Structures are given as structure tokens and as C-alpha cells.
Amino acid sequence: MQMMQGCLARNPFARMTRLLGSVQCSREAGSRPGPQQQQKQKPLTMAVVLFPGFELLDVAAPGELLGAVPDVARLFYAAQFPGPIASSCSELAGGTVGPSLVATHRLLQGGSISDAAGGQPFKPDAIFIPGGKGVRGEVSNDFLVDWMREAAHEADVVLTVCTGSWLLGVSGALDGIPATSNKNALRNGHPQKAAPNVLWQLEARWVEHELRRSGGRTTLFITSSGVSAGGDAALALIARRAGMEVARRVAHRAEWSWQEDSSVDPFARDYGL
Template sequence: MTQSPSSRKTLGVLLFPEFETLDVFGPLQMFGMLPEQLNIVLVAEKRGLILSTHGQAVFVEYNLQSAPHLDYLLVPGGKGTRKEVYNHHLISWIKTRSMLADLTLSVCTGAALLAKAGVLDGHKATTNKLAFDWVVEQGPKVDWIKQARWVDAGTTITSAGISAGIDMSLYVIARLFGDSVRDNVAKRAEYRIHQDPYVE
């Protein structure tokens, strides 16, 4: 049954210069297969073109002030996180929007931005294994689980590096819409679901 536009939830994906390409487009490929359930928007500090780590330019329609209400917020990682952890305006926005969202997600070193904002304090979380020590420094009050591919802490779900964001996204789809919806998305994407041995 087709859902009305008003019943769809809005997923906002935060972009910043030098975001990791697959951190964004892996999850978007999966979530984007559910247009009746999800309205996906891109948000950045400034509206316009944002360059990924690999140099591709992506047009972002919303800036931080104009972004609509976000039911779900996704924060990717990438080289740019090393700079953005010191961007107080962006970190404050992440903190505020996470408090208003039903669910906040991160991929890879995006967890560093959530940690810096205090969003992960008191929660279990994971991140990119190669950048693990640096990310942990951003969130000393977080219970970091290094071996996990993703960690569900209730209002936050974090994933390990890059490709792990796809598996996390499929897990989120199952949590929100059911296993059959997730399985159908994975089948259409010709993707073999990775079942994480560690799921909280």
C-alpha cells in the first residue's frame, strides 16, 4: 500500500568537505530503495557543492538553518572529520538535531563527530578500526566496542569503517520496517547481508 507523503519519515544525511564517498552512497543506495517510507535530504553547513574525499562534487540543497525536521540523522566519516571535530557550529547542530531525531546514525569516523557532540556519552558505539584510537579520544565517556561491525544503542546506531555502513543500513531497515523489507532491499541490490557477530 502506498504511503502518503505526510507519513514518510525524513532521513537527513550530513555532508562536509572530504566526506567518505561510500559512507554516504552505500547507505543511500539501501535507504533510497524505500521511497514510500523515507524522504532523504542532504544537509551541509552551506548549501551548494560539497567535495568528497575522492573529489566528486555533490549538490546539497539544505544548509544547517534551512534543514527540515529530521526523524533520522546520518553522519558519515572521511578525512574531513579531522577538521570538523573543531567546527563548533557543526558540532552544536549535530547535538541539537540528534536530540530531536528518533535515531542518529554514524558510519566510520562519523562517530567522532557524534562523540564530540556528546551524543554517544554513556552509550556503546563503534567506528573505523584503523582510526579507532583517534575517534576514542573524541569521546572518553563512550563505551567503545572495537570488534563490532555496528552497534545498536537504542537512539544511536554506529558502524565500523566505510563498507560497514551498508550492513548497518540494512540492519536499520530491518529494525524500522521489518526483516522482509530488508531482505527485499538486499535482494534488489544483489547484496549479501553481513550478520555481525556482535549486535547490541
């Protein structure tokens, strides 16, 4: 699995990207957390959405990095049906079924979650949608698609990794918003066909976009490229919430080589984008 110049790439969908997204491409893909974004904020309650065939590293890398800073986010692993959820280790490229992660929380209608024992429902401040082999089936899961749309509308932060943006895009939550996805999927045109109203950015490690909603509320969308890019995007979120010093410290402790410039995307050229 998995700026302006990137939007003009050699790809059958490049013209669409140029027409719809090139104006925002350089601003969004190269965004940096400003001083006003680095003040201390309350921890996010983040629903990590699991489904059969999610890509293991899509969840594990951001989960490790975000889990290292509980002052930034508290992670709740949730699924339509709680319990062990089998992951994928690059099955689409000849890999194997991966280990299962336990979803301790249940997705509920209206964009809420509750613990598996049926505790008090609550709406998470943030949602995290991974990609993986299972995306190809989940795009037809009306319950999950509806849940994502409703949860994204209420959330302060929406994070996707790899083809998680393809899945979220089907819900309409990314309509009119610059976003990126797995490079092989973009090369094959799957996200573009499934969600044509998204401003797909073909060359970006990750893309950040703040959407202003009614009442002055905003939702921060962070969509990353394939698999390992989710770690870089998670560190970008940490930088926004806690500052660059904290994000760099987390990366260093994890021995993670963080690509801090979201516009640097070596894999786009590899895939002919």
C-alpha cells in the same frame, strides 16, 4: 577508511572498553529487530550531513539502500553551506578527491534544516553522519558540532558510518552510549581520545542502542564500523522499520552481501583489536 570477547581485545584502550562497556557489549552489538519494531511506521525525514572530505562510500551505500525504500526514509542532503560538496575516496590511504554531491538543504541553528532557497525550517526525524578525511577538521567546527548535538537530542534515529561516530562523539551526543567506529581509527585511539565518555566497542560490524529520554521518547543510535559497514547498518535500520523480509529484498536487488549478524567483525582482528 574506514562481545564480551571483543571488548577484551588486545588494544591499549581495551581496559577502558571492558570497564565501561562490556556489560552492554553483547546485548547491543548482537541486537536484532523484534516484532514490535517491524510494524509499519511513517517515513523518517533524514538529514544526510555533508561536509568537505566526507567519504563517498559512507554516504553512497546507505543512500542507495535507504533511497530504495521511500516508505522507510526520505533523505535530505544538507550542509552548513549548501551546494556541491567534494567527497573523498580513501584519501588518507593514498586515494583521491572524489566527486561532489549537491547539498540541497542548509543546516540551521537549533538542529533544524531548510531547503537552500530558504524554505520553512524543520527538524528532521533522523540524522545520518558519515566519516571521511574531513572529520579531522570538522571536529573543530563549533557550528556543526552544536548542530549535531541538538539534532541528535530531538531525533528518533541517529545513524553514523565509519568515523562519523568520532565526529558525533565530540558533540557529547554519544556519551554513555555503546558505539563503534572505523577500525583503523580505533586502533590509533582517535575516537577514544576525542570522546572518552563513549562506550567504544572495538569488535562490532555495527552497534544499536535505544536511549530512553524524558517523556517516554526514545532515540535509536546505530553506529557502524568503517566505510562499507554503513550498508549493513542501513539494512539493519530498514529491518527495524519495515521488517527483515523488506531488508533482505533490498539487499538482494542491490546484490549486497548483507552481514546480518552485527557481532561478526572480521576487520577487528585484522587491525589487532
